Amino acid sequence: MKNKLLIGLFAFFSVLNFTACDTEPIDPNIIVPDPVDPVEDGTFTAKIDGVQYTALTAEAFISGGAITIAAVRANGDNFAFVIGGNTAGTYAANQNILMFTQGQSESGWQSINPANPGENTGSVTISEVNTTNHTITGTFHFTGYWNGDGTIEPKEFTEGEFTVPYSDPSVNPNENTFTATIDGSPFNPTTINAQEASNGGISIISITALDQNGTMSVMLSSDVTVGNHPIATGTVITDDVQVMYLTVGGSGGPAVSGNVNITQKTADHVKGTFTATIETASGNIQVTQGNFDVTY
Structure with missing residues (x-):
């Protein structure tokens, strides 16, 4: 949707x-x-x-x-x-x-x-x-x-x-998938939501996943193409991609490095893999083995 x-x-x-x-x-x-x-x-x-x-x-x-x-x-x-x-x-x-x-x-x-x-x-x-x-x-x-x-x-x-x-995703459950590893521990969300949003003339696909420990989001420009996209500047506007993670305690934020590899993309479906490094006051959070396959 x-x-x-x-x-x-x-x-x-x-x-x-x-x-x-x-x-x-x-x-x-x-x-x-x-x-x-x-x-x-x-x-x-x-x-x-x-x-x-x-x-x-x-x-x-x-x-x-x-x-x-x-x-x-x-x-x-x-x-x-x-x-x-x-x-x-x-x-x-x-x-x-x-x-x-x-x-x-x-x-x-x-x-x-x-x-x-x-x-x-x-x-x-x-x-x-x-x-x-x-x-x-x-x-x-x-x-x-x-x-x-x-x-x-x-x-x-x-x-x-x-x-x-x-x-309410529980009313119309879908077959979206989203997995990752955070500092060596599996991230297996109970809720996965994919939306395409427009704000200020900019259109972004947002894939958001929640588990008991936090929320992870993969942001994609709606114009992003199949291929590997490095996270370099920290903004989806210039990189076309971004990964963010926030713990329930409020620690985390946007990735300072990493990449998102888009393997499939249509008008309402996107699939890919990702990695990310997220800086926090207590040290870096390493996100590896990220995978998503969603309809938006």
């Missing part, structure tokens, strides 16, 4: 972060006015410090007992939520992931106060998971704290409302 927005949160952040050639400094006092474009998929609105935000595209994904919601407007400003449940109810903001990122920034405002993680920062309420229409409806409000370098004031996100379509 081809979607306009990445559903897996990890993949969603990856596309947003790597579509920019340069990361521009953020003026925290500026909120770019809403575009006039109509919402194409779902509805998602909120106020950011009192200024209206209306998403151009918003979608959701249910997997492993969690709901992921992603919303983006034309200038790239985006919300990304990971909610630790898949039923109607109210979920504390500081016990889940609610995040807002402006345009091309790699950092943003999160629903956890790093100086006081126990602070009640707000909530998100899922009022309905409609299994007939495959939509999720809810509301939210939270105080967001800057998670990047420097000191930037918190933002207030209020009057949040959404009704977004969702996909």
